[in-house]
Amino acid sequence: MLLIDSWYTAYRPKLQAIACHFGYSLQEAEDIVHQFFLDLLQKNLPDAIQNPEAWLVTAFKRRLIDLHRIQQRRGNYREIESFYLPSAQEIIEKLETDAELINHIAAAFKKLPARFRRVIYMKYYQGYSTEKIVALTGLTHQTIYNNLSKGIQHLRQHLKKDTALERLVNFMLCLVP
Structure with a gap:
């Protein structure tokens, strides 16, 4: 649990930025990151994670892809064009x-x-x-x-x-x- 707490403190802003880059609002990004870390608390993580940042970013991007697919199936999918991404x-x-x-x-x-x-x-x-x-x-x-x-x-x-x-x-x- 202490390990995940330290990861949360260290990598939360980066994961939120990734979610924002994928088109989520800041509030949605915060919610997704919180849920991601709550799910990590319930899982048995591998003991030998060499690079936690790379592992977390990869797992988080996979989570975002899964969320995107779920939204598409439910019809809640918003077109990418509707998102404003600053140039x-x-x-x-x-x-x-x-x-x-x-x-x-x-x-x-x-x-x-x-x-x-x-x-x-x-x-x-x-x-x-x-x-x-x-x-x-x-x-x-x-x-x-x-x-x-x-x-x-x-x-x-x-x-x-x-x-x-x-x-x-x-x-x-x-x-x-």
Whole structure:
């Protein structure tokens, strides 16, 4: 039971986001996730689950597919066209106007080593191509690639540590009216 409680705490937002992505409203997604974990409590789970996140996501997606089939059989099925899924552009615009998120990313960016900050700034903020960065800095293509890759990896690690940001991102994924 403690294992499932910890899974519920850790993976509930992600599973809700998946349900929202499948076209369910936020309230429906919450209900489906709650029922999913209640059903898990009643089952004998395998003892050797190596990767609980992958196992839960797969089982949850299968549950969503089963629910979809049941709704189709009962005639309660709503056409996918009736669901509003925000476009990538709309999501990007909402994320760009979120001051808390922008400040958090800026703070994470400032914590990067100077060599990573410099290359990321030139590539993504100034819009320079890799060739232009090579010409301006005198670094090799491989060094620029490595700095970009490692800098982005550091940003992801820093941003992943903040659970409030993770909850915010999962909520943004559930933007269904």
